[in-house]
Amino acid sequence: MIGLVIVSHSPRLAEAAVELGLKMVHGSPPPIRIAAGVDGHFGTDAAAVAAAIDEIGEEPGVLVITDLGSAVLSAGLALELRESSTEVLVSAGPFVEGITAGVVLAATGAPLEEVAREVAGALDAKRDQLEPMPDAPPPTSWDPLSVDEVLINPEGLHTRPAAMFVQTVGGYDALVDVTNLTTGIGPVTAKSMIGLLSLGAKQGHRIKLDGHGPDAATAVSALRGLLADGFGEVPSGSAAI
Amino acid sequence: MLTLEDSRLTVDDLIAWLVRFDEQIVEHAERLTELDSAIGDADHGTNMARGTAAVRLRLTEARPDDAGAVLKSCGMTLVSTVGGASGSLYGTLFLEMAKRVGAASELDTTVFADAFRAGVAGVVARGRAEPGDKTMIDALQPTVDALSTAAAGGVPLTKSLQAAAAAAAAGRDATIPLVARRGRASYLGDRSADHLDPGATSAALLVQSLADSHAERVR
Numbered sequence: 409m410i411g412l413v414i415v416s417h418s419p420r421l422a423e424a425a426v427e428l429g430l431k432m433v434h435g436s437p438p439p440i441r442i443a444a445g446v447d448g449h450f451g452t453d454a455a456a457v458a459a460a461i462d463e464i465g466e467e468p469g470v471l472v473i474t475d476l477g478s479a480v481l482s483a484g485l486a487l488e489l490r491e492s493s494t495e496v497l498v499s500a501g502p503f504v505e506g507i508t509a510g511v512v513l514a515a516t517g518a519p520l521e522e523v524a525r526e527v528a529g530a531l532d533a534k535r536d537q538l539e540p541m542p543d544a545p546p547p548t549s550w551d552p553l554s555v556d557e558v559l560i561n562p563e564g565l566h567t568r569p570a571a572m573f574v575q576t577v578g579g580y581d582a583l584v585d586v587t588n589l590t591t592g593i594g595p596v597t598a599k600s601m602i603g604l605l606s607l608g609a610k611q612g613h614r615i616k617l618d619g620h621g622p623d624a625a626t627a628v629s630a631l632r633g634l635l636a637d638g639f640g641e642v643p644s645g646s647a648a649i
Numbered sequence: 650m651l652t653l654e655d656s657r658l659t660v661d662d663l664i665a666w667l668v669r670f671d672e673q674i675v676e677h678a679e680r681l682t683e684l685d686s687a688i689g690d691a692d693h694g695t696n697m698a699r700g701t702a703a704v705r706l707r708l709t710e711a712r713p714d715d716a717g718a719v720l721k722s723c724g725m726t727l728v729s730t731v732g733g734a735s736g737s738l739y740g741t742l743f744l745e746m747a748k749r750v751g752a753a754s755e756l757d758t759t760v761f762a763d764a765f766r767a768g769v770a771g772v773v774a775r776g777r778a779e780p781g782d783k784t785m786i787d788a789l790q791p792t793v794d795a796l797s798t799a800a801a802g803g804v805p806l807t808k809s810l811q812a813a814a815a816a817a818a819a820g821r822d823a824t825i826p827l828v829a830r831r832g833r834a835s836y837l838g839d840r841s842a843d844h845l846d847p848g849a850t851s852a853a854l855l856v857q858s859l860a861d862s863h864a865e866r867v868r
Contacts, residue, residue, distance in 0.1 A: 417733075481738065
């Protein structure tokens with residue numbers, strides 16, 4: 409599992425952001441180290457960032473997520489000061505959204521590049537909520553591994569269900585595309601929590617799953633089970649199968 | 650009073666430089682913070698003073714054996730104590746100089762000019778700032794140019810360093826009308842004009858400290 413190094417001017421900010429992100433992880437979280445503050449003051453210390461990278465330098469990759477401006481400078485210098493040789497990327501992604509998206513996807517065992525892409529795009533869901541929706545993509549062709557299911561849980565496909573999707577699909581050798589048929593948004597990959605949130609899927613929306621790969625059938629079936637079960641969020645007695 | 654040959658910087662000269670830099674930063678800390686409060690986050694003086702005091706303590710407690718070790722110790726200490734952009738950028742300046750001089754026990758004008766050029770190039774690469782962006786580079790790049798000219802002309806070291814200090818001061822003063830394009834001050838846009846840049850001001854103190862400490866040591 410890749411590791412994450414969180415670089416912040418403030419230890420309290422970093423700890424709170426990590427705590428928030430870990431709420432979405434069910435199971436083993438990825439290794440996370442925080443390098444924040446300097447000598448009890450606001451600031452960042454490149455030597456501390458390098459030490460944090462080296463502490464988890466045995467992992468198959470480390471993603472560094474930073475807060476404001478000079479944290480980026482410290483992260484850059486840390487790449488020169490570190491002693492471990494694992495691949496390290498410094499993300500341009502947003503701090504809070506990026507940490508949440510990063511810990512969820514890293515916990516599935518996703519490789520560094522994939523987590524880095526997800527973190528870099530972690531503002532997309534918020535942007536989509538605040539800006540006009542893009543035109544719906546052309547309909548995709550159906551194949552034997554496509555199923556669709558109505559979203560029954562009252563809160564829709566919010567953060568916790570999205571994280572469950574990511575973790576579930578991460579356990580299979582399969583790619584699953586998710587489309588909101590009701591709004592025409594998608595497809596997005598089920599491995600991207602931010603992508604799933606961008607679907608804006610609400611109770612009553614019809615969700616399509618398209619699976620590819622060796623485990624496609626079981627992966628699609630597992631995700632369909634989560635949808636049918638309302639992610640365990642439907643009051644007992646009203647769950648539709 | 651020591652009398653030294655006026656052509657080389659020894660380990661003790663470098664340490665004297667950094668002790669003088671600490672004295673200058675302490676003396677001007679309030680002014681630096683005041684400049685920073687106009688266009689930044691009002692912490693440059695206190696942050697730098699914390700760093701230079703730690704450098705001074707480290708170098709005087711355990712005297713390094715060669716010039717590279719002095720510069721590396723200074724760089725790592727600044728990185729770990731100053732915080733923010735200044736820590737990474739001043740740290741990079743000294744760490745890149747250290748790489749260039751290696752285990753040399755003394756530096757002549759040409760070697761020092763070459764090392765300083767490498768250090769400033771590292772700062773430019775790290776901060777992605779260019780001359781005219783209203784940053785420490787506006788004082789450091791003229792220093793590089795003045796040192797190179799002096800080295801090429803065979804000017805004695807003391808005079809070379811004085812020319813460098815004058816160039817740094819002129820570069821610092823030239824930041825007043827500039828609009829910041831890098832660092833925290835760049836958030837202010839046009840409102841950053843008509844202010845002296847605090848980073849260029851501390852960088853000019855760094856160069857002036859070297860000129861002064863060396864002039865005293867060879868007197």
